[in-house]
Amino acid sequence: MSANVSINKVWKVISKQKAVIAIFAMMIFMIFPQTTFYTAYNWLDMLRSTAILEIVAFGVTVAVLCGGCDLSVGGTLCLGGILAVMIVNNGYPIWLAFVVALLSGAVVGFINGFLVVHQKTEPFIITLGMGMLLKGICQQLTDAHPITCTSLDFMQISNRKFFGSIPSLVVYMAILFVIFFCLLRFTSYGRNCYAIGGNYEVAKYSGIKVVPIKWSAFVISGVTATLAGVLLASRMNTGSSVYGDSTGMLVNCGCVIGGTSFAGGVGGVVESFIGLLVIQMLTNCMNQLGIDSYYQTLFEGILIVLIIAGDCYGRKLKRERV
Amino acid sequence: MKKINANSALKLLQQNLVLCGILVLIVVTAIVEPKFLGAANLNNILRQLGPLPFAALGMTFVIIAGFIDLSNVGVISLVGVLTMGMISFLGQVGALIFGILLGALLGYLNGLILTKCGAMTQAEVLFITYGMSSVYTALALLYTKSETLRITSSTKPYTIFTTLGSVSIGIIPVSLIVFLIVLVIMHFFLTRTIWGRSISILGGNKDAAFLAGFNVEGTMRLAYTIEGIMAALASIMLFSRVTTATATSGSGYETNAILCVVVGGTTLKGGKGSVLRTMLGVVLITMLGNCMNMLNLSTYMQTIMRGAVLVIAIWLDNRKEL
Numbered sequence: 001m002s003a004n005v006s007i008n009k010v011w012k013v014i015s016k017q018k019a020v021i022a023i024f025a026m027m028i029f030m031i032f033p034q035t036t037f038y039t040a041y042n043w044l045d046m047l048r049s050t051a052i053l054e055i056v057a058f059g060v061t062v063a064v065l066c067g068g069c070d071l072s073v074g075g076t077l078c079l080g081g082i083l084a085v086m087i088v089n090n091g092y093p094i095w096l097a098f099v100v101a102l103l104s105g106a107v108v109g110f111i112n113g114f115l116v117v118h119q120k121t122e123p124f125i126i127t128l129g130m131g132m133l134l135k136g137i138c139q140q141l142t143d144a145h146p147i148t149c150t151s152l153d154f155m156q157i158s159n160r161k162f163f164g165s166i167p168s169l170v171v172y173m174a175i176l177f178v179i180f181f182c183l184l185r186f187t188s189y190g191r192n193c194y195a196i197g198g199n200y201e202v203a204k205y206s207g208i209k210v211v212p213i214k215w216s217a218f219v220i221s222g223v224t225a226t227l228a229g230v231l232l233a234s235r236m237n238t239g240s241s242v243y244g245d246s247t248g249m250l251v252n253c254g255c256v257i258g259g260t261s262f263a264g265g266v267g268g269v270v271e272s273f274i275g276l277l278v279i280q281m282l283t284n285c286m287n288q289l290g291i292d293s294y295y296q297t298l299f300e301g302i303l304i305v306l307i308i309a310g311d312c313y314g315r316k317l318k319r320e321r322v
Numbered sequence: 323m324k325k326i327n328a329n330s331a332l333k334l335l336q337q338n339l340v341l342c343g344i345l346v347l348i349v350v351t352a353i354v355e356p357k358f359l360g361a362a363n364l365n366n367i368l369r370q371l372g373p374l375p376f377a378a379l380g381m382t383f384v385i386i387a388g389f390i391d392l393s394n395v396g397v398i399s400l401v402g403v404l405t406m407g408m409i410s411f412l413g414q415v416g417a418l419i420f421g422i423l424l425g426a427l428l429g430y431l432n433g434l435i436l437t438k439c440g441a442m443t444q445a446e447v448l449f450i451t452y453g454m455s456s457v458y459t460a461l462a463l464l465y466t467k468s469e470t471l472r473i474t475s476s477t478k479p480y481t482i483f484t485t486l487g488s489v490s491i492g493i494i495p496v497s498l499i500v501f502l503i504v505l506v507i508m509h510f511f512l513t514r515t516i517w518g519r520s521i522s523i524l525g526g527n528k529d530a531a532f533l534a535g536f537n538v539e540g541t542m543r544l545a546y547t548i549e550g551i552m553a554a555l556a557s558i559m560l561f562s563r564v565t566t567a568t569a570t571s572g573s574g575y576e577t578n579a580i581l582c583v584v585v586g587g588t589t590l591k592g593g594k595g596s597v598l599r600t601m602l603g604v605v606l607i608t609m610l611g612n613c614m615n616m617l618n619l620s621t622y623m624q625t626i627m628r629g630a631v632l633v634i635a636i637w638l639d640n641r642k643e644l
Contacts, residue, residue: 021496089349115633115637119637119641121637121640121641122444122640124445124448125448125580125590125636126633126636126637128577129577129629129632129633129636130629132577132625132632133625133626133628133629134628136623136625136628136629137626139622140620140626143622144622148330177504253452253453278438292461297460297463298454302457304433304453305450305454308437308450308453310439310442312440312446312450313440315440316440
């Protein structure tokens with residue numbers, strides 16, 4: 001009996017920290033083959049490649065914590081980048097590009113929030129439809145051609161290096177990480193988000209203003225997605241309607257992989273960060289080992305299915321115990 | 323509660339607002355462009371129906387059961403390339419049977435994974451089927467090495483497929499006749515058999531269905547198997563018409579199928595709906611696309627329009643319950 005209990009305990013720890021375990025497993029595995037995995041350059045590169053998705057994920061985490069979900073971030077990211085490049089190309093200052101792009105994200109988030117929170121629709125499919133709508137708008141804006149940015153200053157934003165060798169994207173990501181961590185951990189807004197995700201009705205009757213807070217979570221998600229879009233456009237020096245095709249799904253999956261639950265109220269920025277790092281590290285490991293890109297898609301799909309199915313299975317066990 | 327006093331005509335209009343909107347658009351197009359109702363264009367619309375009705379029909383079953391499926395993109399791609407590859411080995415009849423069985427197998431696999439891990443909410447189902455979709459697409463990529471397969475390079479005769487794809491009896495294409503037969507069978511299945519009824523009951527209230535002694539997991543697997551078979555039929559119709567198959571030929575079918583089901587009036591909450599309504603949705607969405615072609619709008623505008631119709635349809639569908 002006691003053995004059974006301890007097995008249960010071990011299983012509980014494993015299921016809770018599966019993303020961290022996955023990271024350690026990959027790090028141990030990568031000791032053996034002769035690769036450039038353990039170099040400072042590779043790790044910085046890994047962080048830089050994942051920075052855009054991480055920034056999107058920080059905002060999405062807030063929406064997911066409140067018991068929502070935002071699959072439209074792919075379209076929002078795309079829209080932000082295209083608007084910024086168009087504005088800079090027309091000779092307006094860069095700060096204006098940021099303001100307009102972030103405002104567009106806020107508007108998209110506001111509409112999402114209206115539909116999901118105020119009108120109480122199911123967030124998953126409606127944000128999927130919203131993503132499709134935004135994709136269409138992006139294609140219409142650019143005529144489905146990539147637009148190259150002519151301003152060198154704009155390109156410098158994401159391609160600069162701080163302190164000698166640290167890519168600027170990593171620095172931006174770190175700053176946003178700290179901001180979101182503090183927002184969720186140390187402010188009443190963050191505590192209320194957890195409360196709303198944990199139990200909507202209880203939060204409502206204990207006097208939390210549930211509708212404005214959940215609504216604003218979607219606005220935050222939209223704004224961070226456009227911010228990431230502008231940074232991506234600056235990194236690539238192009239605004240294109242093909243960016244962000246799989247972002248929505250990947251980011252939301254990443255949040256769940258890290259341990260932020262779609263039931264709401266569980267998880268946080270740290271978990272989402274780790275979750276997306278797992279996906280990026282898997283890609284990096286497979287690149288280092290020279291695995292075919294088709295197999296990479298396959299493994300990524302299997303990873304997503306395994307981890308989300310494991311998440312569901314854990315909840316099923318919990319349900320049955322109750 | 324206020325709606326009790328409102329007269330019933332207004333209520334009917336409210337419940338079918340999307341249908342009415344699209345009908346108005348069709349009437350406007352017919353007035354602006356008289357060719358729209360000409361025999362040539364109607365024939366064209368009948369031809370355009372092709373694979374979409376099958377995909378939408380399968381999606382109807384999953385949605386009536388209260389779930390959602392994004393994996394039909396992967397199923398359509400994988401069944402398409404493998405069936406075309408099998409013509410040379412199994413002959414055309416063998417390949418046809420192989421394709422349908424493969425679809426059933428993939429659908430059953432989806433259902434098996436979902437029931438084994440206990441995924442009961444739309445969110446969990448959405449992400450797991452998305453992961454399965456990328457697994458299937460990756461397998462299709464591995465099989466084709468991302469080359470385009472052509473039906474004309476088969477070493478054995480392939481007349482069944484060309485008949486399905488391009489022959490018409492009178493003005494009615496063969497694929498439409500096949501679809502109508504399948505539609506009648508599926509309508510009978512859903513409304514007159516115990517299995518079909520239990521799918522509806524499962525969608526109405528899962529807990530009640532479980533407590534009443536229904537085989538919840540078996541019913542769920544059944545719904546996904548039907549979805550798989552329908553996706554396989556859609557795939558066969560698709561490659562018969564275009565005579566080529568690629569590993570990405572299924573992309574876009576998931577949102578379009580959901581769009582048709584929702585516009586037809588089947589609610590995403592599950593439990594209510596019929597295959598005939600989906601048929602109506604398919605016809606209207608196809609005519610909508612045709613209208614926009616007639617009015618010389620760009621394909622990007624069509625994406626925007628589809629996204630907008632999806633969002634508005636889900637929103638209005640949700641308002642009915644309020």
